[in-house]
Amino acid sequence: MSYKDYIREEKLPLMWCKGCSHGITLASIARAMDTLKLDPEKTVVVTGIGCWGKSDDYFRTHVFHGTHGRALSFATGIKIPKEELKVLVLMGDGDGTTIGGNHFLHTARRNIDMTAIVTNNFNYGMTGGQYSSTSPEGSITSTSKYGTAEKSIDICDLAITSGATYVGRSTPYHVKQMDNLIAEAVDHKGFSMVEVTSLCPTYYGRYNYRANSVDMMKMMKDQGVKKSKYDELDESKKKECFPIGKLHQVEEEDFNTKYKKVKESIN
Numbered sequence: 001m002s003y004k005d006y007i008r009e010e011k012l013p014l015m016w017c018k019g020c021s022h023g024i025t026l027a028s029i030a031r032a033m034d035t036l037k038l039d040p041e042k043t044v045v046v047t048g049i050g051c052w053g054k055s056d057d058y059f060r061t062h063v064f065h066g067t068h069g070r071a072l073s074f075a076t077g078i079k080i081p082k083e084e085l086k087v088l089v090l091m092g093d094g095d096g097t098t099i100g101g102n103h104f105l106h107t108a109r110r111n112i113d114m115t116a117i118v119t120n121n122f123n124y125g126m127t128g129g130q131y132s133s134t135s136p137e138g139s140i141t142s143t144s145k146y147g148t149a150e151k152s153i154d155i156c157d158l159a160i161t162s163g164a165t166y167v168g169r170s171t172p173y174h175v176k177q178m179d180n181l182i183a184e185a186v187d188h189k190g191f192s193m194v195e196v197t198s199l200c201p202t203y204y205g206r207y208n209y210r211a212n213s214v215d216m217m218k219m220m221k222d223q224g225v226k227k228s229k230y231d232e233l234d235e236s237k238k239k240e241c242f243p244i245g246k247l248h249q250v251e252e253e254d255f256n257t258k259y260k261k262v263k264e265s266i267n
């Protein structure tokens with residue numbers, strides 16, 4: 001098998017705007033599936049709503065397209081009774097941590113054995129670029145013409161403090177790293193989350209940097225700094241960039257294992 005066998009090529013071309021990086025992430029997930037030789041019959045891709053929520057159209061695995069913000073709840077319902085399935089949940093920042101924030105923290109806290117891949121384009125792409133919980137404070141969006149007045153969420157920090165047992169972040173520029181992180185996250189037993197910062201030149205880039213996708217890609221290259229290097233930076237320098245790579249991994253029993261023990265203790 002090759003990574004292309006996990007993609008429904010008959011569905012191409014991709015539906016996303018010119019310069020959007022969702023296609024790069026899609027291919028990275030397919031390569032990770034191929035690296036792990038996942039059985040498409042035992043793999044489920046679950047999505048919510050949004051531009052990235054449309055990604056389930058392109059996978060030759062089982063897919064489930066749920067409602068906005070609820071992808072992790074549907075995925076939980078799929079994984080708990082059918083432990084043998086590999087479940088990947090693909091969500092945008094709006095889907096995953098804004099409208100879906102509550103589901104995100106409870107799935108992490110329960111350490112349910114699945115992988116969330118959250119593409120963070122810092123806005124609601126599909127509905128016209130409204131601000132989301134990850135839009136940096138002061139950023140310009142279609143619903144914050146003079147700058148957002150809210151503090152933003154760091155998706156990786158949220159995942160770690162909520163109890164996720166594997167957390168990583170990459171960018172569309174660091175493709176090899178993205179491939180490796182996604183493969184490692186999918187292979188990890190427990191709740192794993194990979195954030196992929198993504199390019200949305202059509203909305204976020206246009207309003208904030210007057211930038212095209214090439215400029216945005218250069219920004220990803222400069223601002224994504226390997227965690228070991230990032231940790232050594234002065235606080236003022238840290239504000240200009242963000243750590244990438246594996247940020248957190250611990251081994252802990254996942255929900256299904258713990259729940260089985262509870263059931264056994266009753267009998």
Ligand SMILES: Cc1ncc(C[n+]2csc(CCOP(=O)(O)OP(=O)(O)O)c2C)c(N)n1
Pocket residue numbers: 049050051052053068091092093094095096099119121123124125126127132
């Ligand atoms: C309950 C509910 N609220 C709002 C919407 C409208 N809506 C559809 S997509 C979307 C934004 C998606 O943004 P994000 O998850 O960040 O993904 P992106 O489109 O940026 O990839 C919104 C608000 C909806 N479909 N359902």
